Amino acid sequence: MGKQMTEMLKGTLEGIVLAILSGRPAYGYEITTRLREMGFSDVAEGTVYALLVRIEQKGLVGVEKHPSEKGPPRKVYSLNAQGRADLEEFWRTWSFLTGRLEQLQQGGN
Amino acid sequence: MGKQMTEMLKGTLEGIVLAILSGRPAYGYEITTRLREMGFSDVAEGTVYALLVRIEQKGLVGVEKHPSEKGPPRKVYSLNAQGRADLEEFWRTWSFLTGRLEQLQQGGN
DNA sequence: CCCGCTACTCCGTGATACTATGTACCGGTA
DNA sequence: TACCGGTACATAGTATCACGGAGTAGCGGG
DSSP, X not given: OOHHHHHHXXXXXXXXXXHHHHHSOEEHHHHHHXXXXXXXXXXXXXXXXXXXXXXXXXXXXXXXXXXXXXXXOEEEEEEOHHHHHHHHHHHHHHHHHHHHHHHHHTTOO | OOHHXXXXXXXXXXXXHHHHHHHSOEEHHHHHHHHXXXXXXXXXXXXXXXXXXXXXXXXOEEEEEEOOSSSSOEEEEEEOHHHHHHHHHHHHHHHHHHHHHHHHHTTOO
């Protein structure tokens, strides 16, 4: 995708990852793969790892190390209470935004 | 609104302004006011002016100076062909994103 | 023995919004 | 007159976030 998508993902990607984690715990490489499968084909790996560090430092997730059969140990992230609260707040902000945009798209300005 | 909104607006605000201009030409101060009325209560004035300079330099809009009865002359921006194309591209990117997010919100992950 | 996949990390860059501040024009009011 | 508030635009500095690119490391297969 283009530059527009890159900019639009700012602030949204974090919510997307939180939403993914709300389903079940996951580790970085897995999350990157899932994002790619979803169609976010050029989300950079480094971006995802940096984001995970960020939400960990914000205290939105817990981390556990699990050995992998195929490489270095995985850092499995799981949403905690604060993370769930943050996700809800994200959805509120998101729906506010979609509401306004929908209005704009229908020529409602 | 909070910091989440600030981050989410990155990349979106430009589309929003283009959408506003697609209705009819407008000048900076007016756009800021309209954004506030829409609920984007803390979009900074400086942000809007910087954005307008940006889209002008990208060649998405035309500019005309009109005198004002109440202050300095207004710089009235109007969408040109390239701006309309950019706006359409914005809507495509936006609907891609909303599609994925909708899926995620319905626990579809 | 190297290649490719898995898995994580880090540094520098670019884009964007915010804060804060400044300039300037105008009308109303004390 | 002097000042204030609303109109209107501009800019310098800061923070955040995604990307590009490179590096480290474990593991299994040709």
